[in-house]
Amino acid sequence: MGYLIQWDNTDKTVVLQQYTGEAGKEDLYHLAEESANMLNGVSHTVHLIIDERTIKLSLSSVDMKYLEMHVPPNQGAVVMLVEKNSLPYKQWIQTLGKSRAPKAFDKPFFAATLEEARELLHQLFGVRYP
Numbered sequence: 001m002g003y004l005i006q007w008d009n010t011d012k013t014v015v016l017q018q019y020t021g022e023a024g025k026e027d028l029y030h031l032a033e034e035s036a037n038m039l040n041g042v043s044h045t046v047h048l049i050i051d052e053r054t055i056k057l058s059l060s061s062v063d064m065k066y067l068e069m070h071v072p073p074n075q076g077a078v079v080m081l082v083e084k085n086s087l088p089y090k091q092w093i094q095t096l097g098k099s100r101a102p103k104a105f106d107k108p109f110f111a112a113t114l115e116e117a118r119e120l121l122h123q124l125f126g127v128r129y130p
Helices: 025-040 061-069 084-100 114-125
Strands: 003-007 014-019 046-051 075-081 108-111
Touching: 003 025, 014 025, 014 114, 025 046, 025 061, 046 114, 061 084, 075 114, 084 108, 108 114
Parallel strands: 014 046, 046 075, 075 108
Antiparallel strands: 003 014
16 A cells, blocks of 8 residues: 555544555555545545655546546545646646546645645635644
8 A cells, every 4th residue: 555544634624645655556546435435424525635746647537537436526625745846747637637537626726745735725715724
Protein backbone atom coordinates (compact mmCIF):
# COMPACT_ATOMS: atom_id res chain seq x y z
CA MET A 1 0.00 0.00 0.00
CA GLY A 2 1.55 3.28 -1.12
CA TYR A 3 -0.82 5.74 0.52
CA LEU A 4 -2.42 7.04 3.70
CA ILE A 5 -5.99 8.32 4.01
CA GLN A 6 -7.59 9.95 7.04
CA TRP A 7 -9.95 12.66 8.21
CA ASP A 8 -8.03 15.94 8.33
CA ASN A 9 -10.19 17.71 10.90
CA THR A 10 -12.47 16.80 13.77
CA ASP A 11 -15.58 18.04 11.93
CA LYS A 12 -14.98 15.39 9.26
CA THR A 13 -15.26 17.98 6.50
CA VAL A 14 -11.87 17.22 4.91
CA VAL A 15 -10.23 13.95 3.89
CA LEU A 16 -6.45 13.95 3.49
CA GLN A 17 -4.99 11.55 0.93
CA GLN A 18 -1.22 11.16 0.83
CA TYR A 19 0.83 9.00 -1.51
CA THR A 20 3.79 7.34 0.17
CA GLY A 21 6.72 5.28 -1.03
CA GLU A 22 6.24 3.55 -4.35
CA ALA A 23 2.63 4.45 -5.15
CA GLY A 24 1.10 3.28 -8.40
CA LYS A 25 -2.18 3.15 -10.32
CA GLU A 26 -3.75 0.58 -8.01
CA ASP A 27 -3.16 2.99 -5.12
CA LEU A 28 -5.05 5.67 -7.06
CA TYR A 29 -7.98 3.28 -7.42
CA HIS A 30 -7.89 2.19 -3.77
CA LEU A 31 -7.77 5.81 -2.62
CA ALA A 32 -10.81 6.64 -4.75
CA GLU A 33 -12.73 3.73 -3.24
CA GLU A 34 -11.73 4.41 0.37
CA SER A 35 -12.40 8.12 0.01
CA ALA A 36 -15.87 7.43 -1.41
CA ASN A 37 -16.62 5.10 1.51
CA MET A 38 -15.59 7.79 4.00
CA LEU A 39 -17.68 10.47 2.27
CA ASN A 40 -20.68 8.15 2.01
CA GLY A 41 -20.53 7.75 5.79
CA VAL A 42 -21.51 11.39 6.39
CA SER A 43 -24.25 13.59 4.95
CA HIS A 44 -22.44 16.93 4.77
CA THR A 45 -20.04 18.24 2.12
CA VAL A 46 -16.50 16.89 2.40
CA HIS A 47 -13.49 18.43 0.67
CA LEU A 48 -10.36 16.52 -0.32
CA ILE A 49 -6.70 17.34 0.00
CA ILE A 50 -4.61 15.06 -2.21
CA ASP A 51 -0.85 15.19 -1.70
CA GLU A 52 0.63 14.38 -5.11
CA ARG A 53 4.09 15.81 -4.45
CA THR A 54 5.82 12.43 -4.25
CA ILE A 55 4.30 10.74 -7.31
CA LYS A 56 4.25 11.19 -11.06
CA LEU A 57 1.11 9.41 -12.26
CA SER A 58 -0.24 9.97 -15.75
CA LEU A 59 -4.00 9.62 -15.92
CA SER A 60 -5.59 7.83 -18.85
CA SER A 61 -9.20 8.14 -19.99
CA VAL A 62 -9.89 4.84 -18.21
CA ASP A 63 -8.46 6.26 -14.96
CA MET A 64 -10.59 9.39 -15.30
CA LYS A 65 -13.74 7.35 -15.86
CA TYR A 66 -12.94 5.20 -12.83
CA LEU A 67 -12.53 8.30 -10.66
CA GLU A 68 -15.81 9.66 -12.04
CA MET A 69 -17.66 6.51 -10.95
CA HIS A 70 -16.44 6.97 -7.38
CA VAL A 71 -17.42 10.60 -6.73
CA PRO A 72 -20.01 10.76 -3.95
CA PRO A 73 -22.68 13.47 -4.23
CA ASN A 74 -21.30 15.25 -1.15
CA GLN A 75 -17.75 15.68 -2.47
CA GLY A 76 -16.71 19.31 -2.38
CA ALA A 77 -13.53 20.96 -3.56
CA VAL A 78 -10.35 19.03 -4.27
CA VAL A 79 -7.07 20.66 -3.35
CA MET A 80 -4.04 19.00 -4.89
CA LEU A 81 -0.62 19.49 -3.36
CA VAL A 82 1.83 19.61 -6.25
CA GLU A 83 5.42 20.61 -6.86
CA LYS A 84 5.78 23.94 -8.65
CA ASN A 85 7.34 22.36 -11.76
CA SER A 86 4.40 19.90 -12.04
CA LEU A 87 1.70 22.58 -11.93
CA PRO A 88 1.33 23.19 -15.70
CA TYR A 89 0.89 19.46 -16.36
CA LYS A 90 -1.63 19.08 -13.51
CA GLN A 91 -3.62 22.06 -14.80
CA TRP A 92 -3.66 20.54 -18.29
CA ILE A 93 -4.90 17.21 -16.87
CA GLN A 94 -7.65 19.09 -14.99
CA THR A 95 -8.81 20.74 -18.22
CA LEU A 96 -8.78 17.42 -20.05
CA GLY A 97 -10.48 15.66 -17.13
CA LYS A 98 -13.40 18.11 -17.03
CA SER A 99 -14.55 16.91 -20.45
CA ARG A 100 -14.19 13.20 -19.60
CA ALA A 101 -15.08 13.10 -15.91
CA PRO A 102 -16.87 16.34 -14.98
CA LYS A 103 -17.72 15.37 -11.37
CA ALA A 104 -14.23 14.10 -10.56
CA PHE A 105 -12.60 17.23 -11.95
CA ASP A 106 -15.26 19.75 -10.89
CA LYS A 107 -13.67 22.02 -8.26
CA PRO A 108 -9.88 21.78 -8.50
CA PHE A 109 -7.49 23.92 -6.51
CA PHE A 110 -3.72 23.72 -6.19
CA ALA A 111 -1.43 24.38 -3.26
CA ALA A 112 2.25 23.89 -2.53
CA THR A 113 1.94 22.87 1.13
CA LEU A 114 -0.55 21.22 3.45
CA GLU A 115 -0.81 24.43 5.46
CA GLU A 116 -1.62 26.40 2.32
CA ALA A 117 -4.32 23.88 1.35
CA ARG A 118 -5.91 24.06 4.80
CA GLU A 119 -5.88 27.87 4.73
CA LEU A 120 -7.48 27.84 1.27
CA LEU A 121 -10.29 25.56 2.49
CA HIS A 122 -10.76 27.73 5.56
CA GLN A 123 -10.92 30.99 3.57
CA LEU A 124 -13.09 29.75 0.68
CA PHE A 125 -15.36 27.22 2.39
CA GLY A 126 -15.23 28.01 6.11
CA VAL A 127 -13.53 24.73 7.01
CA ARG A 128 -12.58 24.70 10.67
CA TYR A 129 -9.24 23.48 11.94
CA PRO A 130 -8.28 23.40 15.63
